[in-house]
Amino acid sequence: MNISQLEYLLEVARVGNISVASQNLFVSQAGISQAITSLEEELGTKIFKRSRAGAILTEHGKQIVTKAEEVLAKVQELKEFSTLPNTKNQEEIKLALTPGVYPVLLKNLSWYKSKYPDVLIKINEGESMALHEDIKTFKSDIGVIGTYKYSNLNTSDIFFEEIFKTKIKILVSKNSPFASVGKMTPQEFVNQPVVLYNSQTFLNFLKPFKSKFGDVKDLFISNNLDTVKNLIIEEDAVSLFTEVFLKTDPDILKGNLIPITLTNYDQDYISYGIVYSRKKNQSTAFKQLVEFLKEELVVFC
Structure with a gap:
């Protein structure tokens, strides 16, 4: 059990829908679903009844939510007690990921955060071409996307580097x-x-x-x-x-x-890779995050 699981639990309980909670938390639906399933298995009880209509708390789930709220309130108290005034300028990097790669990258992102603790990473999950558009309009800074028969990703404004292919x-x-x-x-x-x-x-x-x-x-x-x-x-x-x-x-x-x-169909590969704007000012932290993503994506090769 960890703090993130409790935070996911409370947000799903609040909005009654895993999809909406994932958008609010900038966490993939699969990541939230897996976290809650793991929590239910650890506690030995069902917290939500899931259906196409959404996620509804069970009677036992309502009691668990109350306890989770108390735990997170204590955690917040501890953070406020221990936090010292921070005068450093915090760099923000907006990262855009497709659902498939999200869990693997998120799991090891703590290594990057330990090296660059003053960098705030905001994660958005979505469909590849929508994320590509976000890069073009500077809504996101770096993306990991997949493309099928899409030839003009690498342009004068947008850089795309293929890391691996899949079917x-x-x-x-x-x-x-x-x-x-x-x-x-x-x-x-x-x-x-x-x-x-x-x-x-x-x-x-x-x-x-x-x-x-x-x-x-x-x-x-x-x-x-x-x-x-x-x-x-x-x-x-x-x-x-x-x-x-x-x-x-x-x-x-x-x-x-x-x-x-x-079977009986000769399909083309889908290319997955890193995408970002050539117009983006690339700090050391930005470049290091790109290299980190490349190394982590090797697991899919």
Whole structure:
């Protein structure tokens, strides 16, 4: 149990939705979901009832929230007691991450913070092309994004360095008949109910399907990652995710969701890399954060 878990718990309890809480806290939905699941396992009780409508506290969960509020209040008292006046100018770096890479990078970010304690890092999670636009408009300073057949990322204003390549997998429920087979053809895919996370990467990937295999029979698109996963698990829908996501999502690691291969289709790789504005003033801390991100992304190679 740690302080971050309690903070996530209180925010989800306050807004009643993991997706909204993730936006408010600048933490990925997967990260919050995994933290709460771990807390429930440690305490041996269910804190929330989760559904497509949101997250509702159980009776025991309400008591745990009250205790968590008391603990965090004491933590805040300790911080206020120990904090000395700080006259240093604090540098702020806004970091933009896609959901798949977020958990791995966040886990080791403490090393960077120990080296640059006066740097405030604000993290935003989102879809790759939206994050790319944030870099262009200076809403974010550094991004880690993935691109599919997107050729003009490296421009006179924007720098993009590819770190690794990955492919797209189909995601099905553990109860799906395709789970045991481990593969699905494009013809079979377009005849399934398909739910997609609202990402231009996946929409671009589907474009060739229309001319070669016809329209997807039933297509649902959502900005909420938990909604996508719930529809796969509960409604036997199928989805598309990159191999990056498969290494970090708790539902996949627990076997509730099963990645399978798209056969009889020669797909292009998706490139993941670092992106930032060439116009951004690059401090030593900024450059070191870029190098840190490059080193951490090697785990996906």
